[in-house]
Amino acid sequence: MKKRVRAAALSLAAVLLAGGGPVAAATSEVSATGFLVTLRHEVRATPHQVWEALGQVDKWWNGSHSWSGSAANLSLSRQAGGCYCERWGANSVEHARVVHAAEDRLLRLQGSLGPLQALATTSVLSFALAPRDGGTTLVVTYRVAGNEAAGLQQLAGPVDGVIGEQVRRLVAYVETGKPD
Numbered sequence: 001m002k003k004r005v006r007a008a009a010l011s012l013a014a015v016l017l018a019g020g021g022p023v024a025a026a027t028s029e030v031s032a033t034g035f036l037v038t039l040r041h042e043v044r045a046t047p048h049q050v051w052e053a054l055g056q057v058d059k060w061w062n063g064s065h066s067w068s069g070s071a072a073n074l075s076l077s078r079q080a081g082g083c084y085c086e087r088w089g090a091n092s093v094e095h096a097r098v099v100h101a102a103e104d105r106l107l108r109l110q111g112s113l114g115p116l117q118a119l120a121t122t123s124v125l126s127f128a129l130a131p132r133d134g135g136t137t138l139v140v141t142y143r144v145a146g147n148e149a150a151g152l153q154q155l156a157g158p159v160d161g162v163i164g165e166q167v168r169r170l171v172a173y174v175e176t177g178k179p180d
Contacts, residue, residue: 027160034121034145035156039167043136045174047104047129050136053174054078054107054127060173065114065162067093084109096125105129112144114162115155121146125163140167 029036043050053060055078063071068088076084082098096111105128112123121144128139142163146152169179 027156030153030156032148032151032153034143034152035159036144037140037142037156037160037163039138039140039164041138041140041167041171042132043138043171043174045136046134047131047136050127050129050138050170050174051078051104051107053170056173057084060169060179061166062169062179065166067091078103078107084111096123099124100126114159116144116146116159119146119150119152121150121152138167138171 026038027035028038045053055076057076058071058074061071061074063069063074066074066086068086068091070088073086073088074084075087076082076098078098078101080098080101082101083094084096084098086093086095094111095113095117096109098107099110100106100108107127109125110123111117111125112119112121113125116123123142123144125142126140128141130137130139140163142159144152144155144159173179
């Protein structure tokens with residue numbers, strides 16, 4: 001059973017990573033039961049501009065890392081209980097639920113993205129914003145925890161790459177109006 005779960009997770013991770021860029025995040029606390037991805041960027045925009053862009057996930061998230069294949073189907077409501085959802089045709093996915101929203105300072109979501117969802121992990125994605133020299137220090141963390149059978153150490157690198165890509169696209173979108 002353990003091998004089948006890991007094989008399925010790795011297969012889904014390969015799909016999730018199709019077209020992914022180089023890894024730029026720092027992954028730590030890696031074990032069979034979890035890991036932490038941490039990214040830090042200095043953004044040439046105000047915290048409010050970054051906050052507004054977070055709500056426009058369909059403009060910066062790479063659609064190849066969605067179930068429908070199109071970022072246009074993504075939405076993110078930046079309020080407690082809000083949904084980071086994907087809807088297309090008669091299909092829908094709740095990727096995560098907003099658990100903390102502090103305008104221009106913090107957006108925290110609870111939800112397991114991509115192959116992690118099928119592994120019954122608990123995951124928390126946080127976007128912390130702090131003003132700095134007319135811009136913003138953006139710190140993004142994604143903490144994933146699950147049972148040992150999930151073999152999360154094998155997914156830490158691929159998830160690191162995907163989260164790193166999305167954050168780079170967010171920063172580019174905020175600074176230039178284009179995600180790449």
